[in-house]
Amino acid sequence: MLDIAEELHRWVGQGREFAVATVVAVDGSAPRQPGAALAVDRDGNAIGSVSGGCVEGAVYELCQRALDDGITVREEFGYSDEDAFAVGLTCGGIIGILVTPVRADHPARPVFAAALAAAAAGQAAAVVRITDGPAELLGRPQLVHPDGSFEGGLGGHPELDRTAAAEARAMLDAGRTGLVTIGAEGSRCGRALALLVESSVPPPRMIVFGAIDFAAALVKAGKFLGYHVTVCDARPVFATAARFPDADEIVVDWPHRYLAATAIDARTVLCVLTHDAKFDVPLLERALRLPVSYVGAMGSRRTHLERNDRLRAVGVTELELARLHSPIGLDLGARTPEETALSIAAEIVADRRGGSGVPLTGAHTPIHHEAGRPVTGRISSGA
Incomplete structure (x- = not known):
């Protein structure tokens, strides 16, 4: 329900009555996880989704019925072997749906x-x-x-x-x-x-170090994924709002000094695009010792090996180095800043959700992983 909170908050402010259907159980493969919601108001307007389209029509009717009778109900929807086109999840899973009427008299x-x-x-x-x-x-x-x-x-x-x-x-x-x-x-x-x-x-934080053209594309990808995105660079001529209009925050400071002073948590993502040893080494020395979700650094394989040697020289352990995603991103054959940003974003999602990063075609891995790192109810995603 909270994944559609902004619109439902507006509905409450407008005095609308509505019913909200929420995914409360998942068995097997399903496109949405617990907490995903669809809401329907008295005029038949609908927002959100509980199944990516498989059972939306039936759930829509349940919401209308709940608005009429004021009764909260729980229903299950699953795949039908006899009729793949019957109401159900053709992806093979079973979901439990809780439908709650939020009427004026509730x-x-x-x-x-x-x-x-x-x-x-x-x-x-x-x-x-x-x-x-x-x-x-x-x-x-x-x-x-x-x-x-x-x-x-x-x-x-x-x-x-x-x-x-x-x-x-x-x-x-x-x-x-x-x-x-x-x-x-x-x-x-x-x-x-x-x-x-x-x-x-x-929203979780994404901090992008290095005000370069690749960073501008990564900022857009980070915003798309629901992150609060900060760009940090020690060079004021490059770290400007004009160059990064999509960033939530632009900081002119030495990266390692800013990282030492700013708030981070277990969901924070750190992307090091500075590509310069005088910035990279002190920054990564600190970053790899912080309890953040992801640390990635840009550079060629040769740069990666040389940077690792420099990090070892300042006392970074092999266990700490193992946390570093470098060269940053998945192997997509990316060349442009936008393609590179996509490869970095894909690696962040795979790392967060426990994905392998291999093509789904011909693979035998789950499409919807149950394992993964904690995320906000407001930015959960599918595959």
């Missing part, structure tokens, strides 16, 4: 509104909903803040709300959206309940 509408407002503003927040349990508890939202405080409740016992909030806070800290089971046998919460935790966190 007692939890203020909680939905607060969650959507926070996500639309880029603030850190998590929404928890029961997706498998007693019918009267399905879909009730709990909004959890980074400090562990929460608004609303799941409609059960206070212990259930506290347990759910603790689970959601842990997932919010990691920037993860996913499923949690609580209240298994022996727990103070009673029967087992399945929860969907949707996390909304500020």
